[in-house]
Amino acid sequence: MSKNVQLSFEFFPPKTQDLEGKMWDSITQLALLRPLFVSVTYGAGGTTRDYTHQIAKGILAKTDMKVAAHLTCVGATRDEVDNVARDHWNAGIHHIVALRGDPPKGTINYVPHEHGYAHATDLLRGLKKIGNFEISVAAFPEKHPESKSLEQDIEVLKAKDELGATRAITQYFFDNKFFLRLRDNAAKAGIKMPIVPGMIPIGHFSQLKRFSAMCGTSIPDAIVQKFDPLDDDHAARDKAAIELATEQCAGLIAEGIDKFHFYTMNRSDLITAVCKNLG
Numbered sequence: 001m002s003k004n005v006q007l008s009f010e011f012f013p014p015k016t017q018d019l020e021g022k023m024w025d026s027i028t029q030l031a032l033l034r035p036l037f038v039s040v041t042y043g044a045g046g047t048t049r050d051y052t053h054q055i056a057k058g059i060l061a062k063t064d065m066k067v068a069a070h071l072t073c074v075g076a077t078r079d080e081v082d083n084v085a086r087d088h089w090n091a092g093i094h095h096i097v098a099l100r101g102d103p104p105k106g107t108i109n110y111v112p113h114e115h116g117y118a119h120a121t122d123l124l125r126g127l128k129k130i131g132n133f134e135i136s137v138a139a140f141p142e143k144h145p146e147s148k149s150l151e152q153d154i155e156v157l158k159a160k161d162e163l164g165a166t167r168a169i170t171q172y173f174f175d176n177k178f179f180l181r182l183r184d185n186a187a188k189a190g191i192k193m194p195i196v197p198g199m200i201p202i203g204h205f206s207q208l209k210r211f212s213a214m215c216g217t218s219i220p221d222a223i224v225q226k227f228d229p230l231d232d233d234h235a236a237r238d239k240a241a242i243e244l245a246t247e248q249c250a251g252l253i254a255e256g257i258d259k260f261h262f263y264t265m266n267r268s269d270l271i272t273a274v275c276k277n278l279g
Contacts, residue, residue: 005253005278007033008169008196008261009271012041013051022266023055024062029268031063033275036259039097039136042070049084056093068136069093071127072101073117074110078126081117085130095134097169098123110146121156124163139168139186139195141178145216150181154189161191168193169261172200174219174244176251197252200263201270202241205231241270246277253278 009030014020027038040056042049052069059067069088071081085096100110100120112118117126120137127133137160140153147153157168168186173179179197186195202208205227212219223244230237249260262271 004258006259007035007275008259009035009038010041010261010263011038011055011266013043013055014266019266024058026264026266026268027059027063029272030264031065033272035065037066037068037095039068039070039095042072042099042101053084053087053091053093056088057091060092066095067093068095068097068134070097070099071123072099073112073119073123074101075116076113077115078117079115081123082126082130085127085133089131089133094131095136095166096127097136097138098127098165099138121159121163124160124165128164134166135164136167136169137165139170139182140216141170141173141182142216142218145214150185154185154191157186158189158191161193165193167196167259169196170198171215171217172198172263173217174223174248176248176255179252179257180255194259196259196261197257198261198263199245199249200265201245201267201274202227202237203265203267203270205237238270242273242277245270245274249274249278 011023011027014023030038038059040052040059042052056067056069059065071084071088073081088094088096098120100123102110117123124135124137127135137157139157140147143150143153144156147156160168170179170182179195183195200208202223209219209224226240227237230240252260264271
């Protein structure tokens with residue numbers, strides 16, 4: 001792996017004290033890979049708002065890593081979202097991952113808050129009024145589940161670019177052709193910001209299949225056949241996950257990709273092994 005390759009990592013607020021300890025262990029281990037930044041997710045409907053802020057501040061205090069806090073539009077007024085953004089800014093967290101967000105638990109369709117930001121583009125405009133944030137946004141190699149077409153996805157991505165987004169981070173994918181299509185279509189549309197592939201070494205495969213069905217990520221049959229029997233054989237599953245992620249990243253590096261964002265699932269071992277394999 002070239003020394004010019006830049007890494008970033010995503011963590012999520014854990015639900016128990018024991019899992020919080022494991023998350024901090026992972027943060028400490030992955031800090032050794034000197035990432036460009038790490039990010040902390042925001043629970044559905046903003047359910048982890050204070051916890052996200054607490055973890056992000058902790059990373060700033062305990063490490064020398066730059067940190068980004070996720071922020072969504074779901075279930076909050078503009079004033080409430082703006083106040084969260086100001087709290088981040090005042091705490092020294094000057095990078096936001098700006099997302100529309102998923103519908104609240106128990107609902108199917110996204111409905112904007114009557115007095116809230118409707119979409120990520122609206123959130124971008126609001127953030128720019130609060131501070132000169134570095135802003136990462138989402139992109140979708142296989143089309144956003146609610147989008148009418150790939151062309152509409154590119155139009156939205158171009159709007160985010162023109163509003164001053166710093167980079168786009170993609171939903172994870174398992175066939176590099178989808179990412180390369182997105183990269184090429186973005187370039188043809190005149191999108192200037194880098195498109196960073198989101199990578200996920202496979203952990204619990206049954207959970208991943210359920211989530212992939214919801215977010216519109218396809219899983220090739222060969223991967224299903226390989227991982228379906230391995231959910232109870234953790235050692236074999238981890239070995240296969242490391243091999244698959246290594247192969248996928250190597251393929252992208254061969255295509256000139258030099259930035260990767262890893263969805264860690266609060267684990268460091270798989271990603272550390274993949275990076276070791278890549279040199």
